[in-house]
Amino acid sequence: MSNAFEPSTATLAPHYPVVVIGGGQAGLSASHYLKQQGIAHVVLEKRRVGHSWRSERWDSFCLVTPNWQCRLPDFPYAGPQPQGFMLRDEIVAYLEAFAAKVQPPLIEGVAVTRVSRPAAGGFEVETSLGTCRADHVVVATGGYDIPIVPACAHALPADIVQVHSVAYRNPQQLPPGGVLVVGSGQSGVQIMEDLHLAGRQVHLAVGSAPRSPRVYRGREATEWLHELGFYQLTVDRHPLGDEARHKTNHYMTGRDGGHEIDLRRFALEGVKLYGTLDDIRDGQVTFKTDLTRNLDEADEVYCSIRRDIDKYIANAGLEAPEEAPFEKVWAPAADPATLDLRAAGITSIVWAIGFRADYRWIDLPAFDGRGHPRFTRGVSPVAGLYFLGLPWLHTWGSGRFLGVADDAQHLVGVIAQRLAAPREDRAQPQRAAEPALT
Template sequence: MAIECVDTVVVGGGQAGLAMSEHLSKHGIPHLVLERHRIAERWRSERWDSLVANGPAWHDRFPNMEFADIDPDAFAPKEKVADYFVAYARQIAAPVRCGVEVTLVQKNVGRPGFRIETSGGAIEANNVVAATGPFQRPIIPSLVPEAAGVLQIHSSAYRNPRQLPGGAVLVVGAGSSGTQIADELVQAGRRVYLSVGPHERPPRAYRGLDFCWWLGVLGKWDAEIREAGKEHVTIAVSGAHGGQTVDFRRLAARGMTLVGLTKSYTNGTMTFAPDLADNIARGDANYLSLLDEADAYAARNGLDLPFEPEARLIEPDPECVTNPILELNLQEAGVTTIIWATGFAADYSWLKVDAFDAQGRPKHQRGVSAEPGIYFLGLPWLSRRASSFIWGVWHDAKHLADRIATQRKYLAYHAASKRQTPMRAVEMQQQ
């Protein structure tokens, strides 16, 4: 059976894969996008029911298409986001094959290119773009044994409060996902404990403008290097309920119990670090510093924006912060569910090439890997802070497509020069 050949294979049909397809098409580069499920599947089946985008519709989109039937300042529900990408794939005529899983990528032996084994047969390509993104394998720490008698799920498996057994819930992780899930559970009448680690806490909006706008004009989306020590610090921001600033003190006032970073589990008791007040204070400092930068920018540029002094009001610490719980017996507290909002790990087990370091992390420069012909797209901080966001991945994809196009030109020149060499030899003999 003949093996299908194409210049570039893009693995993953989410936002990264579609962005890559658009820019490859602009260069006229033959390619395929392989998606094991549906386009933007994770938005549909690996997120909770009430999820909305964390950025407004004017910001969290590709440059060449707006959201339909959504106010630009509103936050798109997850199904609308998935529908947006399906419509975008149609608009750019992306060559997406759904239901095709890539199981293995290997270098060809003695010749250029790669062999891609898939559930639909083998393909050969000169280039492979790993556009599977950062949310591949849910991380659930092996702290609490199954014998503990509590339901343990990752945030990607949470759908709604009705899914959980009755009783209290411990949510571990206070980034965007953990905070929004914990808030939803409190509003559903659940007793909730939220484990809060180090985090950044930007304002949802300030002086009438969304924080996405402020990060843009302040150059923070384009930051290329994260501050030392903050490589794994999560961001607590939400588009839920029309978009509100995450304020842990207000969550506590509504009945949520805040605890520090989750440390260990022994004989039915969860132990937390005594760092809750410090984590809250550092989040406040991050919040206030952004307000300072915004005020300075507005003054320097003469922007006529309404003042918002109430944004700087910090309420007193609640009892759970001043007198934190360091140990929690789950049975005595009535905790029947632990939701681990602890992030994801990459899974490149299918990519058998020399493009990873000793810890299994991709070796690359702005997505161009150490293995010629292999590219990475959609990873956090691939080139800058915005890299894993919708509009940021679009710009990263342009850079990679430009690189692939440049390499094709070099190879085309080499092939043409080989064809011309015999003719040139005849010309020289005739001279």
């Protein structure tokens, strides 16, 4: 598969009622509903459909949630393994098949470089193909733009190979020797397992990510959670409110049919665990002494999910096999504070501490003090601007194959209502449109 950027030779119309930026699952879902409403639009994709799945995932990558949760608009997973977990190339094929069904007005290979509000109103969208005007703009680019690498990375010895999770492909890519994986979110623990299964000595810096059961009391845990309504939990009802958008997802894996990940078991198998990375100096890595706390807190979330399921089973009078109480199979004698890279034989580091969004190309007052977009269910306070495909856009299911259809349908409904309104009403601030957001 070619990962090369191929600029488009297409041409832009001077004006569109709606410009959708991003041709992934979110942008294609928006296009599906826009076409249903008969709303003229264009979808601008910087590279090609499925680029991030195709080019920014490792070789053994697969979904963490089961295939039955793949519910793009009018295009649910229809394969033979609804309880399975699609591999990377299968995900790409699913997305490409959805695009073929939608037949969106898509232009691939076009980069949007600036979105602004001219004095005449509407939006000016500057791209690598030229500039067009739009009445509405849907930003469906996701929030994984810039790989995060800590500032202390520059202090590593020059012979230590560094890769971010977005560039990791397989164990053979790294030089022989031990590997330090920094970060214990979904990517970090799955890459750790990939390396461990290949026989590499792995060291893992464990952060604050929570973990989840995979199968509990006879059913896949995500089936229980779906039945309990967890994926429909809205951000305004979450105890953390908007802060939920900045929390790390629970870790588990779909590898080899799916299983939970207990870092304590990997420690018994030889993986070396440490707390949160703190600094790097003179070939010495220092860690915060929070390994015990991080493991305990991840286990508490794991156990709380089990308790929620237990309560649901009891209240509903369901019959389900009993499970043994959770037990810690390993605990650190002390929280290790340092690691000598050379003494441990470490030759490479994989950074798996996430990404940050890059919205500098949106020249509009649509962001908070941290650079995060402000919105209510994806509708920005900048009239005519929308965000789609982000975690917790509205519910826990937002940003996933499971929930993006509902979010896209809602936003297109708002757009259709505004396009149908008298012109003098279209430029009203967000508060005037509140009834459409309920």
